[in-house]
Amino acid sequence: MEQPATWPGNVPTQAQALEVLRGRRTLVVSLPSARRLQEKLTLPEREALLDEGLAEALSEAVAVRWRLAAAQDLLLTAGGKVDQVALDALLAEVDRALEALRAATPTTPDMGLAIDRTWETLTQEAVDFSSNVKAASAQAASATAHAAPKKPAATGKVTFQAEPPPPQQQAQDESRKPLYIALAVVTVVVGAYHGFNVMQGQKPVSTYPGAPPYTMIIPNETSGTLLVRSTLNAPLTPEQQAWLKQQEAKGMQVKQLGPGNYLVTPASQAPATADNSTQ
Numbered sequence: 001m002e003q004p005a006t007w008p009g010n011v012p013t014q015a016q017a018l019e020v021l022r023g024r025r026t027l028v029v030s031l032p033s034a035r036r037l038q039e040k041l042t043l044p045e046r047e048a049l050l051d052e053g054l055a056e057a058l059s060e061a062v063a064v065r066w067r068l069a070a071a072q073d074l075l076l077t078a079g080g081k082v083d084q085v086a087l088d089a090l091l092a093e094v095d096r097a098l099e100a101l102r103a104a105t106p107t108t109p110d111m112g113l114a115i116d117r118t119w120e121t122l123t124q125e126a127v128d129f130s131s132n133v134k135a136a137s138a139q140a141a142s143a144t145a146h147a148a149p150k151k152p153a154a155t156g157k158v159t160f161q162a163e164p165p166p167p168q169q170q171a172q173d174e175s176r177k178p179l180y181i182a183l184a185v186v187t188v189v190v191g192a193y194h195g196f197n198v199m200q201g202q203k204p205v206s207t208y209p210g211a212p213p214y215t216m217i218i219p220n221e222t223s224g225t226l227l228v229r230s231t232l233n234a235p236l237t238p239e240q241q242a243w244l245k246q247q248e249a250k251g252m253q254v255k256q257l258g259p260g261n262y263l264v265t266p267a268s269q270a271p272a273t274a275d276n277s278t279q
Helices: 014-019 032-039 043-050 056-075 082-104 109-146 168-193 238-249
Strands: 215-219 226-230 252-258 262-266
Touching: 014 032, 014 056, 014 109, 032 056, 032 168, 043 056, 043 109, 082 252, 109 215, 226 238, 238 252, 238 262
Parallel strands: none
Antiparallel strands: 215 226, 226 262, 252 262
């Protein structure tokens, strides 16, 4: 934060985030979303942060959540540019944090529940973050298309666009850029979703209305998509199959992403690209 940087390169690093969360550093910039996240940390999350040997995967994931919140706070002050390398690095940290949580071995039931909760929360926050970046990118593209040639944007107008690619790729990439950013995060989330194991002996209960037993559903209120995962290491139950058929009957597109993992998307928003083929 000491020197100017292009968003999200101006987001505090993972190490700085941990120092802030542990009360060892105070930032002079205003990061309201990150501050609210810190204020709402649960007791197991605070214990993991203060006892560095207790649950490293949990404390690192909390720091990644804080960084995503800080990135969201700084998005509107991006100044019309994005550091793609820094954005890719941030998304890679989300991926690593989800993988580490998936592989973590909790020492107590409470810590196990905290790890599960943080994994689910970080997954949703990553999807929301991608939606916000996509919306900001689309807004900037629209503003650029209607702007007069060579005329700078009006003072105070919020814009957001990626650094221009090489000339031979610019025309093709420009129209796909917002979708690429959103799908990048969704791919990260879905990849981490695959193979995640809940604590044995428990019957996970989804908070999503009407969800069948042994099914975790994470909705994205902005796009209307649903990330669906069966928590059973077995074929779908009749109740799960019936629920998916019900979504198709409502006009939703159901796409299998892997064993027990599905993406349910409004048909009008489902991108028709080769990248969406079932793996």
